[in-house]
Amino acid sequence: MSGFIVEANAEGLSLGKKETNMGQRCSDTRSITFNNVRVPANQLVGESESGGWMNAMNAFDLSRPNIAAHATGLSRAAYEHALQYSNERQTFGKPLHKHQAIQFMLADMKTSIEASRMLTWKSAADADAGIKNTESAAHAKRFAADTAMQVSTDAVQVYGGYGYSEEYPVARLMRAAKVMQIYEGSSQVQRMIIGREITKNL
Ligand SMILES: Cc1cc2nc3c(=O)[nH]c(=O)nc-3n(C[C@H](O)[C@H](O)[C@H](O)COP(=O)(O)OP(=O)(O)OC[C@H]3O[C@@H](n4cnc5c(N)ncnc54)[C@H](O)[C@@H]3O)c2cc1C
Helix, strand or coil: CCCECCCCCCCCEEECCCCCCCCCCCCCCCCEEECCCCCCHHHECCCCCCCHHHHHHHHHHHHHHHHHHHHHHHHHHHHHHHHHHHHHCEECCEEHHHCHHHHHHHHHHHHHHHHHHHHHHHHHHHHHCCCCCHHHHHHHHHHHHHHHHHHHHHHHHHHHHHHHCCCCHHHHHHHHHHHHHCCCCCHHHHHHHHHHHHHCCC
16 A cells, blocks of 8 residues: 555546535545546655555554544533533522532543543653554543543533534534544544554563
């Protein structure tokens, strides 16, 4: 497998329609069709042919901490909206956050966000220090993505019926979180990587 830089206006290259995604709609997702596209040899990425797979895998070690950071930021936004709303909305004579069921939900959200941030920083610090971070990047990406899905879903719950409405910000965050468990290696794939890393020397 080899990677190439292909000019966007190369003859024979065509773009499919913009997909209607569940979330993160400012990001354009399309199929790309290559029909007899000719690419000069000097547009090969990397030193030699057949290095594409390793280039892609090494790139993931750097890109996954970025997705983890993105997911941590999304979780934080959802949590901060939920915390604020829990102080505004009163039920049964007191603010939502005075009900222990809601307060414990907020507590769990905060713990998971703190853990996401620490795992993200660890994987980025490993990369900066030149330490092989395949495992720490997989921990960070898997945990932060799953946390973003859980926290944004809980934020919708804290808002109750309003949470289900696009009038409020948390529905959009919940839709945006889902793809984080899918792209850049799904949560299942991250577990496979972690499993492989922790058992490879047994
Ligand atoms: C909005 C968006 C943007 C994207 N951007 C890019 C991009 O920029 N570049 C790029 O290269 N790709 C991109 N992708 C593709 C993305 O990386 C893939 O969709 C993702 O890797 C999952 O692959 P798949 O869709 O083929 O699902 P499949 O591989 O068919 O997987 C289906 C389900 O089965 C699970 N599964 C698959 N194999 C296993 C296994 N061995 N064990 C356990 N579970 C398994 C998966 O986790 C998933 O839940 C993007 C996707 C989306 C939705």
